Amino acid sequence: MPLLDLTPDELLKTTRSVRKRLDLVKPVPMSVIDECMDLAIQAPTSTYGENWRFMIVTDPDKKKAIAEWYKKGHDLFELRQNSAEEELNGAHSAKNRVLSSINYLAENLKDIPVLMIPCILGRLDAEQVAYNVQYQATMYASIIPAVWNFMLAARARGMGTCWTTLHLPFEREVGKIVGIPVEEVTQIAMIPVAFTLGTKFKAAARRPLNEVMRLNDW
Ligand SMILES: Cc1cc2nc3c(=O)[nH]c(=O)nc-3n(C[C@H](O)[C@H](O)[C@H](O)COP(=O)(O)O)c2cc1C
Incomplete structure (x- = not known):
């Protein structure tokens, strides 16, 4: 699959x-998913555990069934948002834009060509893990870098993703x-994957570095 003409910094800034800009019509060939997955699994895992698994879903009936549960999860989220909004007494427009985009994804998930569900072997709610920060950090960090590799590789190939x-x-x-x-394996996210409508994306507006970075002393 040809890559977009992006420098490494541009790739990092525009993923x-x-x-709303996922192409629900253009098929995603499995060969491109394989390319992204090959790059995903270059990421590190704790003590070379490779206890990651990646469920790729393309079957329309399975996507439809998954989308119905996602929508239920979204409805719970929306309820929480609405009550938080009432407390704040009015909405922020940037936040409203994100919420409209989140709603759009929930309404259209079944039509996304590919859903990728990253999983780890083991349960994060097992007693010895749930109360142990080192275990939790080790398990999550043994898959999150791989998923982000996948998302960067997808962007480099003209596709869009979203951590959900x-x-x-x-x-x-x-x-x-x-x-x-499900008794032995934990899902950590679901990543919709599709080609994007247009390939130009902007860098995000983030809090300034001096608000979030500390040097030598908190
Ligand atoms: C841990 C995590 C969970 C998220 N869950 C969802 C989700 O369930 N649905 C969704 O539409 N976006 C989800 N997002 C995406 C965030 O809303 C997104 O990062 C935010 O809109 C900022 O987007 P940007 O990175 O393009 O600036 C999630 C992101 C993270 C990191």
Whole structure:
């Protein structure tokens, strides 16, 4: 798959959460997913554990069933947002834009060509893990870098992705749809993947570095 003409810095600056600009029509060849996955698994894992697994879903009936659970998770999220909004007494327009985009994804998830569900072997809610910060950090950090590699590789190939977690209240129900052994395996996210409508994306507006970075002393 030919790569977009982006420098490494441009790639890092323009890999955005893409929702409304996902192309719901253009098919994504499995060969491109394989390319992105090959790059994903170059990421590190704790003590070379490679206890990651990646569920790729392209089957329309399975995507439809997953999308229904995602929508339920989204509805729970929306309820929480609405009550938070009432407390704040009015909405911020940037936040409203993101919410409209989040709604769009929830309405259209079944039509996204590919869903990727990153998983780790083991349960993050197992007692010895749930109360141990080192275990938690080790398990999450043994898959998150790989997923981000995947998302960067996808962007470099003209595709868009978005980190999502809204299906996770229904992790077990979604797991059953695609045969994930939910007693032994934890899903950590769901990444929709599609070609993007246009390939130009902007850098995000973030808090200034001096607000978030400390040097030598907190
Ligand atoms: C841990 C995590 C969970 C997220 N969950 C969702 C989600 O369930 N649905 C969704 O549409 N976006 C989700 N997002 C995307 C964020 O809303 C997104 O990062 C934010 O809109 C900023 O986008 P930007 O990186 O393009 O600036 C998630 C992002 C992260 C890092």
